[in-house]
Amino acid sequence: MASHAQVSVTAVSKVLNNAYGVSPAMKNKVKTAIEELGYRPQAVARGMRGRTFTLGLVLPHIRNPFFADILDGLTAYLETTDYQAFMIQGGATRKVEQRAVDALLSRQVDGIIMVAPLASKARLEEVAKEKPVVVLARHERSPHYDSVFDDDEAGAELVVRHLIELGHRRIAHITHQDDSIARSADLLHSIRSAAYERVMREHGLEDEIAIATSFYHEQGGYDGARELLRRAPRPTAIFAGADQAALGALAAAHEAGLSVPADVSVAGYDNTHLAALPNISLTSIDQDGHEMGRAAGKLLLERIEGRRTPVRFTVTPTLVVRASTAAPR
Amino acid sequence: MASHAQVSVTAVSKVLNNAYGVSPAMKNKVKTAIEELGYRPQAVARGMRGRTFTLGLVLPHIRNPFFADILDGLTAYLETTDYQAFMIQGGATRKVEQRAVDALLSRQVDGIIMVAPLASKARLEEVAKEKPVVVLARHERSPHYDSVFDDDEAGAELVVRHLIELGHRRIAHITHQDDSIARSADLLHSIRSAAYERVMREHGLEDEIAIATSFYHEQGGYDGARELLRRAPRPTAIFAGADQAALGALAAAHEAGLSVPADVSVAGYDNTHLAALPNISLTSIDQDGHEMGRAAGKLLLERIEGRRTPVRFTVTPTLVVRASTAAPR
DNA sequence: TTGAAAGCGCTAACAC
DNA sequence: GTGTTAGCGCTTTCAA
Secondary structure, three states, X not given: OHHHHOOOHHHHHHHHOOOOOOOXXXXXXXXXXXXHHOOOOOHHHHHHHOOOOXXXXXXXXXXXXXXHHHHHHHHHHHOOOOOEEEEEEOOOOXXXXXXXXXXXXXXXXXXXXXXXXXXXXXXXXXXXXXXXXXXXXXOOXXXXXXXXXXXXXXXXXXXXXXXXXXXXOOEEEEEEOOOOOOOHHHEHHHHHHHHHHHHHHHOOOHHHOEEEEEOOOHHHHHHHHHHHHHOOOOOOEEEEOOHHHHHHHHHHHHHOOOOOOOOOEEEOOEOOHHHHXXXXXXXXXXXXXXXXXXXXXXXXXXXXXXXXXXXXXXXXXXXXXXXXXXOOO | OHHHHOOOHHXXXXXXXXXXXXXXXXXXXXXXXXXXXXXXXXXXXXXXXXXXXXXXXXXXXXXXXXXXXXXXXXXXXXXXXXXXXXXXXXXXXXXXXXHHHHHHHHOOOOEEEEEOOOOOHHHHXXXXXXXXXXXXXXXXXXXXXXXXXXOHHHHHHHHHHHHHHHOOOOEEEEEEOOOOOOOHXXXXXXXXXXXXXXHHHHOOOHHHOEEEEEOOOHHHXXXXXXXXXXXXXXXXXXXXXXXXXXXXXXXXXXXXXXXXXXXXXXXXXXXXXXXXXXXXOOEEEEOOHHHHHHHHHHHHHHHHOOOOOOOEEEEOOEEEOOOOOOOOO
């Protein structure tokens, strides 16, 4: 490359990093050569001295369409930068997640975004000691990494209040259980669940509290709802902590011969685009994943540029009422 | 690291690569030191001389749960190896896809798996000239890369025959249109679409052929089905080329006040786990994505190890009949 | 403003 | 069986 342009490798490097001390003429010469050769700098070699211009995005899995919104937001933001994000699946256990993070670290990514990680705060801080970290969907306050999350407390409250206002009293909840050892107050599903309990209590419905502990996926929602719908008296509404679970709850209701919302109302969380389909028409909470992904990218780059003070970015959830919830009969 | 173990860096390298010429004693010494230090070899530095032990998986997007099956199969296979796969979104245009591939190439991945790529065969071969490539879900025969796909011709035929055997004659189809400039005979959606037409003809139903060209996603299926259901006479069955589109078709049917399968039968392709939910219960084609991901990983590693002869791995699709299809009334 | 040269952490060729 | 050494393609001093 350098020889083709008849300049030094240093010059090429400087142009690539638009560093100080290159004449416009030199810059042009190099840029022309880059074009002509279709030259692509080896991120790997750059990484030996400095940055790889690579970010890691650790997703628990890729089955939740909400994650796609986050990814799209991140990608859109990075488009204007030299950085590229690679995704890796964190999986269902801390061990697998740790392996994914190690894989990223050993490949010298410049920073890591972790979505709803299972790792403890202490573990995340260890990672943050090596590379800049932004954590999505967890609420703890760490001096060593940034956080991006929606106000799950408020979101869950919106759903439960909505159901109560419709006249429901026997409102059940499906929550998620995972391998995490983080404080429950920092985990989104625990927060949603706790908010559900709190609002129920505040309305004198403590005796109606009914929680199925399952998983935030279709099968989990199905299992959870089956269990809840077998109880007597049967709940008249189910708040599933995530749309994916709500889809399973709708399936369970259908299978039990119950019609939604006439026999049982169902609400979710995340407002995935499936929720908007007319035959599903699921009441849900919207939390702008695109914006969250975008913010995560921005914060991570800031940290890579040297920021050390922690930032917390929150998104305000909004209730989207659809046909899956109505007054009980 | 080497100094801590009191051995040469060469020894460490040899142990890491379990290469020829290290005594068991040396091996132990090094392994102990690795443990003690929590040493993680820098893939980036290894990559300067040889391999990065990193594979790239280019997915069009992460909204199709079928891709998650592929990823799981690939991950399961790689677990027994030293390789790690990173995902990157290929997007909806050739340009964005090319950028993703370039990002992978400039990061020196050892090989690339492309799922349903938009690029031309010639372009894929150029990439394959730089790094080993395995292409999923395309049918062309290239001497320079391996292919993994299901027999879309057979799969589509299974669906259409099934509908015909139920007694349907006005069977419509929803197909996908993308930015690809590959030969249509190599694109899965074109193959499914062509097989639909062929089987219709073979049964003397050429006059009933009705195709909506849209997209393999929920909105696409919805739009396509709306268009088809407005036609007079209305089709009694819709074969959507993918489950994601079928979900949209179910929504459109619902919205039009049509009940499934009484008024209109709907079938999909991919047998995503959503299809199995009781309230959706979508007839679909299963094509073992897990096995496809696994095979792709295996073939790619073989190529990295030096294989030059192309391999084509095909999966046999099977029909899964559920409640969304029935005899017309 | 420019380029020569050192060195990032490894691997591979080679000498011991 | 073991260690020494020369790079891999960049970035970053540092002289010119």
